[in-house]
Amino acid sequence: MERLKSKGFILFAAAVLVVAGVAAAVEVARPTKAENPRLERLLPADTVGFVEVTDLRAQALKVIESEAWREFSKENSAASSLFMIGANHAGTLDASYALALLGVAPNADGKPEPQFVIVGQFNDWGSRYTFENRVLRFVKDGQSKGVEAKTEEVDGARLVTVRRNGVQRFTYATKDTLLVVSNTEAAVRRVLDVRAQRTPSLESNDKFKQARAGSGAVDGMFGFLDGAALTRIVDSVPADDEAGRHVAAFKQLFHGLGGASVQSAGFTSTFEDGRVVERFNLVAPTKEGVLATVASNPPTEQKLLALVPDTAVQAFDASVANAPQTFDQLIALASQLSEQSGKKGPADALAEFTEKTGVDFRNEIVGAVGTELCAAQLTAAGSDEGPSGVIIVNLKDEAAFAGALAKFAEKNGRALTEREYKGVKVQRIAGEKGGGLEYAFAGGNLVASGKPSAVERVIDTAQGGHSLKESAAYKSASAQLQTPAQFVYFNSNTDYLNRLGRTLQGGEQEFKTEGQRATLRPSFAFGVAQPDGFFVESRTPLGTFPRLLTTVTSRLGGEKKDGGAE
């Protein structure tokens, strides 16, 4: 009997344990509201653009697990942990956020005012309350003089309009786990209308659906811009008064750059393989203006990267075959704007340049540029030699370009000296304060730098030295690039951790900003022109997230030092 009783107890205990285990597993596996926010459901269908950050805590966890943060933690072990723990308790990580531009509407004075809105979807009521209490606390405790808050209920949500000294500062609405903050009351009401299903949501916008489906990412960051809506806003802003002249100029610039031909733009940021992949997709099947000229550039052959030493810190290589046409378009655009404003135009500035220097900038400089341009940083700021960079430009006519530079030196009374390095003539145009421009020509390309050693290193590479293009690091980083690109960017990330330390500085924790040498994989980015637009992809250690996290935690979640608003 006793044994049976004992067994019954054990069975009961086992059953309780199993139930508790299943409940725990369900609780852990169940996505929270912040993990699956779909904030587009709360934004109007005609929203101009929005950026959503999904579940900040999950993002912060991915940062902790990233390659860069692991390396950073080795150098800043205590500070990195305490920074993250501090962020965790700042009360801002339990949510997904979206920042949106809903449109432009006249304000109380009749002037057009953009309607920005921040939507926060929190995991639970407590998280939202913590955020509200920290970020909007001065409304609550009334410590700021002249602050008044008008509260009303709309569809069960508490709508609070905050005025300070009679001027509306912002409006916010709260309902359960949702918080909506905006610079205008109308914007909050528009969101509440969508929430109450009185107006359609952005989710029903076809362009948005297309962008969302094409993003392929559900975590991290997602951004969307409705080009047609943006064009409508730009075109609808009245330009009939004094301030309207600037608006008219902006409209002209917008259309001249080809902004009106952009149908939509999408941006995603997600973690893959311990680092951040960011993708930007511009949809513009009927490209216009400068955008059309830039997009019609032929892809870069990346020939100039063969002149960059393999030890370069970073390098940017782009196709500039259409540089003269782009230059002409920009000058034409600038001329139109200057005519309207009655100020000096670019033609005058170019004429002045020619008179002063003796060089025809359009024909002898821009016109001589060939198909490719490369800018490279050869040594880091913290290195023994100090920072140094070099610009390499492919030329159509080397002699003409050399002549232009010589003419410039002669006309301006600058000393032009010449030396030889490994059989290559290296010339120097003396600067005004001891500096100067060191340049040489290698294989029909201009190599120019402020530092002689930088030009010499490029010459070394041109004469058989190890180049970046042939390095294993570059090949590995650029392996993702399957199609010809308009531009490529490479960063060895040798200084990344120091830069990260500088980014995170300013809070309670002290981070190393010098002397950190990490073995991070290089960053790589490229841009590809496509028939229906433009596509840019980058793979970097942490993307834009550290800065965002720092902003959110230190500015929004920071403790109040004294009374009043922060």
Added chain:
Amino acid sequence: MTKEILKALLWKEWRETRLKWLAFAVAFHIPLCIAGLVVAFRPEARFDLYALSDSVVAYAFEFALVFQSGFLITAGLFLLAFFAVGSIGAELDNQSMFFLFERPIKRWHLLLFKYAVGAVQTTTCVGLSLLTTLTAVYLVTSAAATNVSLVGAWDSFALIVANGARGAVWTTVIALMVYSGTFLFSVWFEKWWIAVIAGAVSLVLMFYFFGSNLIDWVISKAKPDGNEINLEFYGRLELVPILAMLMISAGLYFASQYVFARKEMR
């Protein structure tokens, strides 16, 4: 008392108490179970665990040490009393004790043996629970936190364990005293629930008069300003109170022998 009888008694005690002892050992890790539940259900706690690194993992160990010590010298003593109260009273109540009286063994030997086995079980459990808790925290943080490794956290762990050994001495001595007191009640009262009430009342009185001393000896000195933990002052060994508690334990044991020798059992 022959070696065979000694072995037989040992086996009997072990067999009778092993499950109870196991349950007791598990119960003494309740703080660890609570921590596990908090980590499982609270995303903030999970995040803190993941965010730890080798440099700051010592804070987690310190917290575990102080929390477990606090548990041992408060709620843990009630658990201990509950365990000890069944040492004699239950066997008197169900009359299985009379079976032992039929063996060639003196009555005081029997009580000594029961006291010794129970005391070793309880004090071992109490003393070791500090170290097992710390070890569990060390292993879990190493496994869960991205920037905590077994090797990297070893120094912090070893330092905390070395300091925690002083806490183990204190909690063991306190546990022995409480065990001895409850053992006396177990001998005194045949009904186990009367002994439980007596033990609980005694503990409450002990906390009322000496509770602040217990907390002071083990924990308070390690937290002079109430927040930061200074391990140097954790569980500083003081000879007088430790000897006093050992003497009280001995006195309670002899009192148990006295009561048992003169107890009328039917």
